Amino acid sequence: MDLLLRADSQHLKAKLSIGGSKSESNRLLISQALENGIKIENLSNSDDTLVLQKALQSQEKIIDIHHAGTAMRFLTAYFAGQPGREVILTGSNRMKERPIHPLVEALKTLGANIEYLEKEGFPPLKIKGRKIDRNEVKILADISSQYISALMLLGSSLVNGLKIHLEGKTTSAPYLQMTLQLLEKVGVKTEFKDQSIHIFPSKIQPKTIAVESDWSSASYFYSLVALSASAEVELTVYHEKSLQGDAALVEIYQQLGVETCFKENFVVLSKNNQDLSSLELDLNATPDLAQTIAVTCFGLGIACKLRGLHTLKIKETDRLLALQKELQKLGAAVRVTQDSLSLEASTTIREGVRISTYQDHRMAMAFAPLALKAPIIIEDAEVVSKSFPNFWECLKKLQIISVTNP
Ligand SMILES: O=C(O)C1=C[C@@H](OP(=O)(O)O)[C@@H](O)[C@H](O)C1
Numbered sequence: 153m154d155l156l157l158r159a160d161s162q163h164l165k166a167k168l169s170i171g172g173s174k175s176e177s178n179r180l181l182i183s184q185a186l187e188n189g190i191k192i193e194n195l196s197n198s199d200d201t202l203v204l205q206k207a208l209q210s211q212e213k214i215i216d217i218h219h220a221g222t223a224m225r226f227l228t229a230y231f232a233g234q235p236g237r238e239v240i241l242t243g244s245n246r247m248k249e250r251p252i253h254p255l256v257e258a259l260k261t262l263g264a265n266i267e268y269l270e271k272e273g274f275p276p277l278k279i280k281g282r283k284i285d286r287n288e289v290k291i292l293a294d295i296s297s298q299y300i301s302a303l304m305l306l307g308s309s310l311v312n313g314l315k316i317h318l319e320g321k322t323t324s325a326p327y328l329q330m331t332l333q334l335l336e337k338v339g340v341k342t343e344f345k346d347q348s349i350h351i352f353p354s355k356i357q358p359k360t361i362a363v364e365s366d367w368s369s370a371s372y373f374y375s376l377v378a379l380s381a382s383a384e385v386e387l388t389v390y391h392e393k394s395l396q397g398d399a400a401l402v403e404i405y406q407q408l409g410v411e412t413c414f415k416e417n418f419v420v421l422s423k424n425n426q427d428l429s430s431l432e433l434d435l436n437a438t439p440d441l442a443q444t445i446a447v448t449c450f451g452l453g454i455a456c457k458l459r460g461l462h463t464l465k466i467k468e469t470d471r472l473l474a475l476q477k478e479l480q481k482l483g484a485a486v487r488v489t490q491d492s493l494s495l496e497a498s499t500t501i502r503e504g505v506r507i508s509t510y511q512d513h514r515m516a517m518a519f520a521p522l523a524l525k526a527p528i529i530i531e532d533a534e535v536v537s538k539s540f541p542n543f544w545e546c547l548k549k550l551q552i553i554s555v556t557n558p
């Protein structure tokens with residue numbers, strides 16, 4: 153389904169309830185599978201969470217996690233440590249191109265039995281679960297933090313705990329902190345010192361945990377507010393103290409003219425004047441914000457230089473190339489390298505351009521706010537369900553009107 157989007161008003165006013173964080177939800181689902189007394193409130197309704205939940209309940213031999221990176225990585229470690237269980241873990245065509253060898257090799261050194269069924273180093277995998285009693289492992293930390301979170305979650309179930317030594321420059325570091333803090337919340341003792349993470353032998357506690365709403369999903373409303381004439385947009389449930397690294401939005405978008413006011417369990421976003429002519433950021437810690445920020449800068453006519461983006465090439469699509477192609481269609485002058493994107497300030501935005509989304513939810517959601525500047529067509533708009541199934545409903549509440557299959 154393609155959607156033509158146009159804004160009925162440049163003034164945004166709405167109260168929106170955003171779904172639970174998929175990252176927090178997916179970690180807690182693994183902890184819950186290990187200790188079923190754990191209760192989760194405000195669980196994400198994203199496809200990535202539903203697919204993980206279904207996989208954990210399934211007794212089937214073949215488990216297909218589609219596009220969900222965290223599900224693929226967390227389940228690889230989880231099933232490797234389930235004695236007597238044998239599964240084939242597979243995913244979408246794109247998932248079969250997303251590397252998993254650092255995690256598989258680390259698990260094998262711990263004694264796991266895992267085979268690659270197609271291409272060496274990539275899903276699908278055949279996993280024969282075993283009791284894992286070795287307790288020390290090293291892993292490359294610069295490709296995806298999800299491998300390390302997967303090991304930490306497994307470590308919380310091991311009788312001897314687990315010591316994980318990180319090699320190379322850590323990418324997406326706040327996601328490791330999120331895993332550690334959620335493990336602590338369910339009673340697992342952890343320590344992260346220098347380049348080593350220690351998960352101490354612990355008994356997971358049957359706690360009730362409330363998931364905060366998803367800050368990556370909030371980014372699209374920050375972009376909308378930045379591109380509006382004026383705004384008063386309430387988003388629930390958010391707190392000033394977050395486990396999610398993408399809460400860094402608050403500071404980043406302050407530079408782009410968005411003010412955040414924290415209330416009891418929600419935030420109010422409003423529009424301030426900004427006179428920035430260019431923005432330079434290292435997004436190594438917050439890769440999921442890159443597309444939103446690049447598009448906001450384009451819409452505001454601000455130049456930007458975004459660095460620390462090497463992981464974008466192995467996400468749902470090659471996000472650097474996808475951004476470059478689609479921004480160019482709109483008239484942008486943009487260059488990309490293996491790990492950066494530079495955008496020149498532009499004064500015009502072409503109208504009625506069809507934006508391809510490359511089966512990437514964030515391509516659809518990052519470009520949608522440009523409807524405030526010019527009518528825009530988003531192709532395969534249903535892709536948003538990977539992380540944010542209610543996204544288009546929220547846009548409707550902000551009077552961004554959509555026409556189906558233009
Ligand atoms: O652990 C997580 O929940 C995630 C970690 C990040 O991936 P990488 O560590 O692969 O960058 C992020 O991009 C992804 O959306 C969610």
Ligand SMILES: C=C(OP(=O)(O)O)C(=O)O
Binds near residue numbers: 219
């Ligand atoms: C990269 C993402 O997800 P994953 O790696 O879990 O598929 C994302 O949600 O932007």
